[in-house]
Amino acid sequence: MASFIGKLVAGALPLFGGLSPGNTNGGLVNYQGRPDFLGSSAPWGSVTYDGDTVNQKTPETGVTRYYDFNIARAKLSPDGYQRDMIVVNGQYPGPLIEANWGDWIEVTVTNNITNPEEGTAIHWHALLQKDTPYYDGVPGISQCPIAPGESFTYRFRADHVGTTFYHSHYSAQVNAGVSGPIVFHGPKSQNWDYDVGPVLISDWFHKEYFEIVKGVMGSGADRIAATSVNNLINGKMNFDCSTVTDGTPCVSNAGVSKFTLKPGKDNLLRIINGGSAGLQYFSVDDHLMTVVAMDFIPIKPYTTNVITLGVGQRTDVIIHGKTGNLTNQAYWIRSNISTTCALPDQPYGLAALYYSDADSDANKVPTSQPQDYDVTRFGCGNEPLTLTQPLTPMPVKEPDTTVTINVIDTLNATGNDEYLLNNRTFHANYNLPVLKAVIEGTGSNTTTFDPLWNVLPTGDSKVFRIVWENQKFDPADPNLYALTFAHPMHLHGHDYQVLSAGPGPWDGSLDADASNALRRDTHILPPNGHLVVQFETDNPGVWPFHCHVAWHVSAGFDVNILERAQDLVNLPNTAEVMNQTCTAWDAWSATNVVDQIDSGLRMAMERS
Numbered sequence: 001m002a003s004f005i006g007k008l009v010a011g012a013l014p015l016f017g018g019l020s021p022g023n024t025n026g027g028l029v030n031y032q033g034r035p036d037f038l039g040s041s042a043p044w045g046s047v048t049y050d051g052d053t054v055n056q057k058t059p060e061t062g063v064t065r066y067y068d069f070n071i072a073r074a075k076l077s078p079d080g081y082q083r084d085m086i087v088v089n090g091q092y093p094g095p096l097i098e099a100n101w102g103d104w105i106e107v108t109v110t111n112n113i114t115n116p117e118e119g120t121a122i123h124w125h126a127l128l129q130k131d132t133p134y135y136d137g138v139p140g141i142s143q144c145p146i147a148p149g150e151s152f153t154y155r156f157r158a159d160h161v162g163t164t165f166y167h168s169h170y171s172a173q174v175n176a177g178v179s180g181p182i183v184f185h186g187p188k189s190q191n192w193d194y195d196v197g198p199v200l201i202s203d204w205f206h207k208e209y210f211e212i213v214k215g216v217m218g219s220g221a222d223r224i225a226a227t228s229v230n231n232l233i234n235g236k237m238n239f240d241c242s243t244v245t246d247g248t249p250c251v252s253n254a255g256v257s258k259f260t261l262k263p264g265k266d267n268l269l270r271i272i273n274g275g276s277a278g279l280q281y282f283s284v285d286d287h288l289m290t291v292v293a294m295d296f297i298p299i300k301p302y303t304t305n306v307i308t309l310g311v312g313q314r315t316d317v318i319i320h321g322k323t324g325n326l327t328n329q330a331y332w333i334r335s336n337i338s339t340t341c342a343l344p345d346q347p348y349g350l351a352a353l354y355y356s357d358a359d360s361d362a363n364k365v366p367t368s369q370p371q372d373y374d375v376t377r378f379g380c381g382n383e384p385l386t387l388t389q390p391l392t393p394m395p396v397k398e399p400d401t402t403v404t405i406n407v408i409d410t411l412n413a414t415g416n417d418e419y420l421l422n423n424r425t426f427h428a429n430y431n432l433p434v435l436k437a438v439i440e441g442t443g444s445n446t447t448t449f450d451p452l453w454n455v456l457p458t459g460d461s462k463v464f465r466i467v468w469e470n471q472k473f474d475p476a477d478p479n480l481y482a483l484t485f486a487h488p489m490h491l492h493g494h495d496y497q498v499l500s501a502g503p504g505p506w507d508g509s510l511d512a513d514a515s516n517a518l519r520r521d522t523h524i525l526p527p528n529g530h531l532v533v534q535f536e537t538d539n540p541g542v543w544p545f546h547c548h549v550a551w552h553v554s555a556g557f558d559v560n561i562l563e564r565a566q567d568l569v570n571l572p573n574t575a576e577v578m579n580q581t582c583t584a585w586d587a588w589s590a591t592n593v594v595d596q597i598d599s600g601l602r603m604a605m606e607r608s
């Protein structure tokens, strides 16, 4: 390991700026130093935020924040290795979206992807989209893809306080670079002095996403595992270019991200796993972190030297700044991809940490030693539920419906990888999103949905419980893979309560405190284990509940919760808004071949 880090920082200076920001990230990416709120005063006054999305009132600010997103191809070298990417406004990661709690946000997204053309759609991860389910950004579910050359304007509410991100939900396009952070300012659940801003972590691949998905979905000998080759922090890391033999332009020591803390102050870091597959362990040398929020929910603070982050998860931490001569040193920020629960070639992400009052070279290379933490106790999952409790308790209610979903990873009749959820797999119809089918009545009851849409209606249920079972339950079946994987399970439209998560089948008992279970929008379903969650059906919509590993949702790992179908049918504007993308997509797809090699949510093979 010492030799690896040695190689990455070899002849170390310049460790930073070996490549210009234009070449690496399409421009300088720096989200640091966020204000406490936008504008001249905090519009929420004395209201506190407790993350209770069922009961909490979001303040009316009367403000709309406008953004323009141009989605286009670009050749960039985030880690020094040049590759074809698809990015927002020419940069990776994309621009920060920032608003006060209660503001509206309007983003006009233009699909400027050419040579070749393809669709796009942007999902605003973890937003509830209450009364605006048609702006959730999932092609084949809540909209048609935005056709090449077309624009679509999303308008939605900043309905939480905290940290999240946006990403393309069209096939595995997120892997090409279509993602960026979101910060919603609001009442603080804990005091901090300085907002260091988003720290977006992403496992990294050098192949184009279409090639990776083709490999993952391939049959027999054509099947290629999706191995990540690097790990980026805010879109930067070094790469050892001596391994590149095919002439691809590559610069070793492209540079890592740098962060600055205020000495003696409480510094907030907003850590996001915005990657494709890797389970990340995040730590900072010589510093402890106080966890204050997980996803959008304030947490009873606890202090640790490591946090776990499955893809789609966020954790806000406070780091108390050092003082005296310790602030003259530089420290490594590290994010390590799990080598047992993911497939990284090079698992180690690095960024450099400095203090604002450092008296010497601000480019000095850290020499600090890594935290010594044991990850085996997490068992490819998240922290124990007894450790991570919301600040505002919400007791666990009795569900009126419980659905158990058995997950298996198998090969279908033609030998392609396929996830089966209770024997069903998901495949999007880009031309007829499920929400459109619902309001047009063609699919407004269970009997008429295409089984490949994998729709799960909540009916009249008020409290809906889902038991995910991730077991290899037929050991005799040679088509079942011997291993099951860790799946970060993300539900759109809700913060669910996490009741139980761990190895083996669920035994019916709660791991969480029944008076105060963790709430969040993404939690890991461990390998050979279970995950039990529940939510109240307070948000009419069609909400994907899917694994956030790009290649798993490609292989159909998605069930679409149809919540309060009758309210959806009566929701104003739905038909008009859906028409905007569907009319253009129908026209484009009538004369162009849509290469839908996967499920469509990150890619799906066309079925005959």
Ligand SMILES: *[C@@H]1O[C@H](CO)[C@@H](O)[C@H](O)[C@H]1NC(C)=O
Pocket (backbone or CB within 6 Å): 070, 072, 073, 110, 112
């Ligand atoms: C489309 O992207 C190209 C770069 O690929 C850029 O020059 C052009 O301005 C973009 N068009 C729009 C409408 O943003």
Ligand SMILES: *[C@@H]1O[C@H](CO)[C@@H](O)[C@H](O)[C@H]1NC(C)=O
Pocket (backbone or CB within 6 Å): 324, 325, 326
């Ligand atoms: C830092 O300060 C402490 C006491 O405040 C002193 O013992 C130590 O030698 C100093 N270290 C350096 C590297 O200057």
Ligand SMILES: *[C@@H]1O[C@H](CO)[C@@H](O)[C@H](O)[C@H]1NC(C)=O
Pocket (backbone or CB within 6 Å): 001, 005, 334, 336, 348, 349, 350, 370, 371, 372, 373, 374, 375
């Ligand atoms: C995390 O990564 C560093 C390299 O940056 C390595 O030295 C350290 O051993 C890793 N930690 C664990 C617990 O694997």
Ligand SMILES: *[C@@H]1O[C@H](CO)[C@@H](O)[C@H](O)[C@H]1NC(C)=O
Pocket (backbone or CB within 6 Å): 406, 422, 423
């Ligand atoms: C899946 O289908 C097979 C046969 O088609 C059946 O034996 C099995 O019980 C089904 N499993 C589930 C979980 O529905």
Ligand SMILES: *[C@@H]1O[C@H](CO)[C@@H](O)[C@H](O)[C@H]1NC(C)=O
Pocket (backbone or CB within 6 Å): 444, 445, 446, 447, 448
């Ligand atoms: C559901 O669909 C079936 C078949 O089209 C139809 O007979 C039935 O009336 C529908 N029920 C409702 C409640 O719409």
Ligand SMILES: *[C@@H]1O[C@H](CO)[C@@H](O)[C@H](O)[C@H]1NC(C)=O
Pocket (backbone or CB within 6 Å): 575, 576, 579, 583
């Ligand atoms: C949808 O678009 C088509 C074609 O432009 C139009 O005929 C139809 O009236 C539109 N429907 C709605 C509900 O806007």
Ligand SMILES: *[C@@H]1O[C@H](CO)[C@@H](O)[C@H](O)[C@H]1NC(C)=O
Pocket (backbone or CB within 6 Å): 217, 412, 413, 414, 415, 416, 417, 418, 597, 598, 604, 605, 606, 607, 608
């Ligand atoms: C198996 O899955 C692949 C990829 O989704 C698909 O192209 C193929 O048609 C499927 N085969 C069968 C027999 O369903």
Ligand SMILES: [Cu+2]
Pocket (backbone or CB within 6 Å): 485, 486, 487, 488, 547, 548, 549, 552, 553, 557
């Ligand atoms: Cu998965």
